[in-house]
Amino acid sequence: MTSGFAGREGIQVDALVTDGYLDSLLAAHARGADHAPTTSLPADPIRSIADRLARELPRYHPSFRFEETLAARLAEVARTMRSQDLPERRLKSLPSEMGEPNDGDGSVDRIDVHLRPSLGRPLFIGSAVTSAALSLVGVAYIAWRRGRSGSTRAI
Amino acid sequence: MTRPAFWKVDAPEEERPRRTPRRVDSDRPLVEAAQADPARFEALYRKYLAQVYNFAFYELRDQHEAEDVTARTFLAALASIASFEERARPADGDGASTFRVWLFQIARNTIAERRRRVRRRPEAPLEAASSVAAEIDLAHEVALHDDAMAAWQAIGRLPDDRRRALVLRFVDEMTTSEIAGILGRSEGAVRVLIHRALRSVARDLDDRPQ
Numbered sequence: 063m064t065s066g067f068a069g070r071e072g073i074q075v076d077a078l079v080t081d082g083y084l085d086s087l088l089a090a091h092a093r094g095a096d097h098a099p100t101t102s103l104p105a106d107p108i109r110s111i112a113d114r115l116a117r118e119l120p121r122y123h124p125s126f127r128f129e130e131t132l133a134a135r136l137a138e139v140a141r142t143m144r145s146q147d148l149p150e151r152r153l154k155s156l157p158s159e160m161g162e163p164n165d166g167d168g169s170v171d172r173i174d175v176h177l178r179p180s181l182g183r184p185l186f187i188g189s190a191v192t193s194a195a196l197s198l199v200g201v202a203y204i205a206w207r208r209g210r211s212g213s214t215r216a217i
Numbered sequence: 218m219t220r221p222a223f224w225k226v227d228a229p230e231e232e233r234p235r236r237t238p239r240r241v242d243s244d245r246p247l248v249e250a251a252q253a254d255p256a257r258f259e260a261l262y263r264k265y266l267a268q269v270y271n272f273a274f275y276e277l278r279d280q281h282e283a284e285d286v287t288a289r290t291f292l293a294a295l296a297s298i299a300s301f302e303e304r305a306r307p308a309d310g311d312g313a314s315t316f317r318v319w320l321f322q323i324a325r326n327t328i329a330e331r332r333r334r335v336r337r338r339p340e341a342p343l344e345a346a347s348s349v350a351a352e353i354d355l356a357h358e359v360a361l362h363d364d365a366m367a368a369w370q371a372i373g374r375l376p377d378d379r380r381r382a383l384v385l386r387f388v389d390e391m392t393t394s395e396i397a398g399i400l401g402r403s404e405g406a407v408r409v410l411i412h413r414a415l416r417s418v419a420r421d422l423d424d425r426p427q
Contacts (some may be wrong), residue, residue, distance in 0.1 A: 077409045084386060116387060
């Protein structure tokens with residue numbers, strides 16, 4: 063238990079002790095044990111709430127249907143990324159599609175925001191990419207192509 | 218012996234300063250496979266799907282919102298996997314994954330973007346929608362134990378940064394170093410965030426009848 067420090071230093075020391083306790087607690091839970099042997103313990107309320115949260119906080123898994131649907135979508139994107147030689151005749155301008163208002167049905171604001179400033183000239187994707195959901199494929203493909211040619215970009 | 222500031226490339230091997238061996242990121246083989254062939258991204262997807270979904274669900278408290286954020290996160294990660302660079306440090310520990318940190322940074326950005334969009338559309342306020350959804354999801358679908366429900370609700374009442382840090386630590390079981398990378402804070406700041414969050418939750422649960 064810690065108590066000898068005051069103010070800012072005190073909370074940092076207490077936080078360090080708590081952190082060490084959480085390390086051992088979570089490691090113990092991973093091994094299937096309830097308690098963790100530790101050299102220093104945090105104050106009682108912290109220790110008991112940490113034990114409680116580690117034991118009781120629920121974990122969720124998305125539905126199988128969602129998991130498989132997204133897996134299929136990712137596989138489709140991956141296929142598009144692999145086939146780099148799309149015929150020119152099947153291409154269409156990307157910026158006009160990306161510039162459409164977002165109606166919240168699966169279009170990609172985040173990617174859009176980061177791609178748009180760096181688009182020096184019109185980019186093209188397959189004309190089969192029409193719906194908002196499918197346009198993810200085109201955006202992902204272009205981002206991947208750009209990524210392979212150069213710098214790391216934060217998303 | 219004084220260590221030179223810049224070591225000559227053609228200096229004899231035995232005179233060069235020894236570098237600390239770089240720790241291998243736990244996901245390096247999977248990441249390299251996905252970078253070579255995007256179809257191999259599936260292994261990373263299967264590995265981290267539940268973690269990303271959990272993070273999104275705790276943040277947004279709505280199943281459909283969480284699914285949407287999860288989908289966007291993985292699609293964006295796949296799109297940029299070629300440009301991902303591993304930055305593992307010895308301090309990160311054995312099981313650390315800079316890919317996981319990077320993936321959760323994308324998730325965090327996606328959630329923030331979602332919140333901004335919801336704020337721009339006041340006809341569908343997130344708080345109202347999510348509180349109803351949370352009740353339905355938790356009470357009827359997940360059938361949580363009362364104590365777990367109380368803990369879930371107490372976590373939801375925390376300020377954003379404290380809640381995120383706590384969820385990443387307890388639900389996604391991340392190290393302080395990984396959480397620091399995701400939240401863009403120092404490890405010391407994350408430790409204090411978690412400590413304060415625990416204190417707040419303890420007080421909150423004490424104040425409410427169980």
